[in-house]
Amino acid sequence: MTKIPHIVILGGGFGGLSAANEIRNSLDSSKVKITIIDKKDWFMVGFAKLWIMNGTRTFDNSIGSLNKLSKKQIDFIKDEIIEITPEDNSVKTKSKTISYDFLIISMGAVLAPEKISGLVENGFNLYDHDQLQKINEKLNKIESGKIAIAIMGMPYKCPPAPFEASLLIDSMLRKRGIRNSIQINVYSPAPITLPAAGPEISKQINDLINSEKIIFHNSKKIKNVKTKKLIFENDEADFDILLAIPPHIAPKVVYDCKLATEPGFIKIDRNCKTQHKNIFAVGDVTSLVVADPVTVPKAGIFAEGEGITVAKNIVSKLQSKENIISFDGKGGCFLESGRDTASIIDVDMFTEPKPSTLLTDSTSENLSKKLDFEKERLTKWL
Numbered sequence: 001m002t003k004i005p006h007i008v009i010l011g012g013g014f015g016g017l018s019a020a021n022e023i024r025n026s027l028d029s030s031k032v033k034i035t036i037i038d039k040k041d042w043f044m045v046g047f048a049k050l051w052i053m054n055g056t057r058t059f060d061n062s063i064g065s066l067n068k069l070s071k072k073q074i075d076f077i078k079d080e081i082i083e084i085t086p087e088d089n090s091v092k093t094k095s096k097t098i099s100y101d102f103l104i105i106s107m108g109a110v111l112a113p114e115k116i117s118g119l120v121e122n123g124f125n126l127y128d129h130d131q132l133q134k135i136n137e138k139l140n141k142i143e144s145g146k147i148a149i150a151i152m153g154m155p156y157k158c159p160p161a162p163f164e165a166s167l168l169i170d171s172m173l174r175k176r177g178i179r180n181s182i183q184i185n186v187y188s189p190a191p192i193t194l195p196a197a198g199p200e201i202s203k204q205i206n207d208l209i210n211s212e213k214i215i216f217h218n219s220k221k222i223k224n225v226k227t228k229k230l231i232f233e234n235d236e237a238d239f240d241i242l243l244a245i246p247p248h249i250a251p252k253v254v255y256d257c258k259l260a261t262e263p264g265f266i267k268i269d270r271n272c273k274t275q276h277k278n279i280f281a282v283g284d285v286t287s288l289v290v291a292d293p294v295t296v297p298k299a300g301i302f303a304e305g306e307g308i309t310v311a312k313n314i315v316s317k318l319q320s321k322e323n324i325i326s327f328d329g330k331g332g333c334f335l336e337s338g339r340d341t342a343s344i345i346d347v348d349m350f351t352e353p354k355p356s357t358l359l360t361d362s363t364s365e366n367l368s369k370k371l372d373f374e375k376e377r378l379t380k381w382l
Contacts, residue, residue: 153247
């Protein structure tokens with residue numbers, strides 16, 4: 001009896017779910033076995049976190065269950081991955097060892113607030129879903145003072161999100177009638193708002209937040225956080241509420257098996273290959289250099305595209321076909337204005353001589369597209 005190839009996918013996010021569904025849509029369970037492993041049993045489109053922050057959503061209404069994958073004949077194991085062993089094509093979780101023929105690592109980036117002294121004690125992690133309710137309560141109680149949104153490491157997930165958060169918070173405060181009593185400041189270690197998008201788009205985003213009296217502070221490299229005070233390399237700033245985007249690192253197992261060195265990410269090519277045969281990596285856990293120092297941004301749409309690329313190439317290999325495709329580097333992110341409209345940042349990372357970016361007008365139609373984007377993925381993947 002012929003052994004059915006086993007594809008193991010580490011992580012049930014954009015990259016993992018897009019790859020699993022693409023493979024299953026091409027080959028049924030008699031041709032290939034697919035297993036997704038994740039320590040959580042739910043999937044959320046990342047931008048929904050900002051809706052939980054501003055109180056227009058709840059966590060329970062923003063997630064899809066990974067347990068639904070079984071109806072697509074995709075196995076799901078809720079467990080923590082503790083070891084990857086390329087030498088014998090296996091993955092070890094807390095409860096079992098699983099062999100694979102192909103491995104797709106889509107574990108995302110790990111938030112590491114502990115790397116900034118004083119952050120955990122004195123600020124909130126804007127990207128931590130467990131803290132969003134408390135952030136919402138704080139924002140609904142503040143009457144005057146300063147709100148700081150601080151990017152504390154590069155690269156980070158969903159590059160427009162800190163600016164989007166500032167605009168949504170501006171909207172919350174306007175509705176409460178207290179906006180004039182509160183300063184909103186955004187701090188970044190980068191010289192412009194969105195380095196990957198280039199200076200022109202960055203200026204448009206800066207102009208957009210400035211139009212709402214939100215101040216962008218560039219080249220602010222954080223040293224540590226004290227009580228109501230951000231300490232940067234060259235100066236400091238006061239705050240009453242701190243919403244931080246902490247440094248991002250790869251999961252520990254990635255460093256343990258030498259796929260990456262801390263604090264970096266797995267280096268891949270446009271086929272999303274790693275240095276090990278039949279091991280691929282996609283999404284936020286990776287670093288795909290476009291033109292040094294520019295890399296593909298850490299955003300769900302790019303993880304999705306990479307996941308589909310890997311899936312198609314694995315299917316081709318299983319069907320003994322020669323056609324290998326490369327990730328096209330195309331994608332886009334939404335930028336919500338806080339005024340019931342949104343813009344879209346369209347990106348093509350591999351145009352010559354440099355990446356191509358375009359920021360659309362902010363319209364209600366684009367906000368509807370944002371909602372549709374979320375609904376479509378929750379529906380087609382789960």
